[in-house]
Amino acid sequence: MTIGQHLPENYHLRARFETIFLQPIAAEQGHSYFQAPLLSAQKGAGSGDSLPHPHRPPMSSIISVANLSKTYGSGFKALKNINLDIKRGEIFALLGPNGAGKTTLISIVCGIANPSEGKVLVGGQDIQTSYRKARSLIGLVPQELHTDAFESVWATVSFSRGLFGKPKNPAHIEKVLKDLSLWDKKDNKIITLSGGMKRRVMIAKALSHEPQILFLDEPTAGVDVELRKGMWEVVRGLQQSGVTIILTTHYIEEAEEMADRIGVINKGEIVLVEDKATLMQKLGKKRLTLHLQGKVTSLPESLSQYRLDLCDNGATLVYDYDTKGERTGITSLLSDLRNAGIRFNDLDTTQSSLEDIFVDLVRAS
Amino acid sequence: MNYRAVRAIYLFEMARTWRTLLQSIVSPVVSTSLYFVVFGAAIGSRISQVEGVSYGTFIVPGLIMLSVLTQSIANASFGIYFPKFTGTIYEILSAPISYVEIVLGYVGAAATKSIILGLIILATAGLFVPLHIHHPVWMLTFLVLTAVTFSLFGFVIGIWADGFEKLQMIPMLVVTPLTFLGGSFYSIDMLPPTWRTVALLNPVVYLISGFRWSFYEIADVSVSVSVGMTVAFLAICLAVIWWIFRTGYRLKN
Known part of the structure; x- marks a missing residue:
């Protein structure tokens, strides 16, 4: 303690x-x-x-x-x-x-x-x-749903508190169960609960001893x-x-x-x-997507410096840029597109998600 | 000492017994009653007295020991194996409790169940045959020592087993034959000399002999040897459990 x-x-x-x-x-x-x-x-x-x-x-x-x-x-x-x-x-x-x-x-x-x-x-x-x-x-909620199938929710959570050497405290157990929306299931056997409820029972067990x-x-x-x-x-x-x-x-x-x-x-x-x-901020990238007026089969030589991707059979043009860079290149790209005669109806930008960053990191390692 | 944790494990295990009352208590009592009917009444009526005691009365200590041995092992091995099987052992291993406390909780509960069962069988036997216990304190001492020792042995089996088959293997293939051959239903003096010597290699002989002595003052071997052998087996089980927890064998690797 x-x-x-x-x-x-x-x-x-x-x-x-x-x-x-x-x-x-x-x-x-x-x-x-x-x-x-x-x-x-x-x-x-x-x-x-x-x-x-x-x-x-x-x-x-x-x-x-x-x-x-x-x-x-x-x-x-x-x-x-x-x-x-x-x-x-x-x-x-x-x-x-x-x-x-x-x-x-x-x-x-x-x-x-x-x-x-x-x-x-x-x-x-x-x-x-x-x-x-x-x-x-420490309170631990493991990955697998390890539960005592035939115990009631109240009994199994109280057991966990005892295991960690804490004196009985029904008020605390009640609070934990209410916080996790398990109060009305307190007398149910764990085997009768859904997967999501079992997961919450495991969280309740981990919180039973006030970690x-x-x-x-x-x-x-x-x-x-x-x-x-x-x-x-x-x-x-x-x-x-x-x-x-x-x-x-x-x-x-x-x-x-x-x-x-x-x-x-x-x-x-x-x-x-x-x-x-x-x-x-460090590893995130932004993506500019241009929705073109007409389909483009190939890009002119003047745009080769931008590393553009043609998608949707030439209907959209995608440009990835670094948010950290001093120059994103967007202004010059738009200017060069106009000079090349490529028009667009709409554009949007998106921030790369943590998932993109994660995938990049794991691949790199 | 984390007494609350010991209490939590003990009460959890005892709750399992009450939940499975039919399997835990009623079933062994029914099967023991059948032994009395078959060996005590049907076959026993054609057997003359053994060392001055009627055959039905003679087999009572052996029958109690048979149940206490098998149930101690079954209770303790299942008690620790089941959390391993379901994965709930994670909570025991991650709790602030020592190995001694874990053993006290599980083995204490298993031994308690066996002792209760032994006493119920004793009471049941009283309905079939006249009983007189010469040394009740020694009888209880042997009962408790045997229940604790074989619960420890069951705990070891529960840790060692990595499947239900192994869980059953030692009790079925080793313990039950040793108990049957250990003088549950006969005095080893009734065996030919060669087989008598072989029988003395069976540790269960000493348990049953000591236990029977506490009832009728009839023993195959000296009482002190019986106590010594029981304590020796207890020490071996404790040493194995100490090694298991020290190395994390089949628990933490």
């Missing part, structure tokens, strides 16, 4: 309390409570530091992964020298293709798998030598759009109350919508860790 868990659910007060009281404790334990740098991904990952949110205090590191490797008995290297720091109070999205090592990384931090090499600190506590303190800070860190491994897999958005609201609410959230997802729009920072992992290595906004 940690001191912070007794704090009111006001993040500012909690952070102030931790700054005053927990920092010296951590210092005594020989660990910097406010670890710097806030992230240190290998392979030249960006710093990702940015000005703190105006409504939130500066973030310290709550999870620190150093030189972590995992080799399975078969010889397969699932993780290769991972270095990663998660800031207190942020929503961190870990993206990666299937088999990239996301779940292995989470499993090691949560105590489900043993690391082969390296060190992990959770709230300043070593996950191996101070596993009780470290694990009591400071919540791992969500593919939290919205198999959840319909409406429920997914409801779940995002819950996650945002948790962040407001001071919970740090680490989520892995296949829905890139989820990361784009939710995350403060993005980490990309591929083949057991961290490819990049970056503030979402910075990442979008």
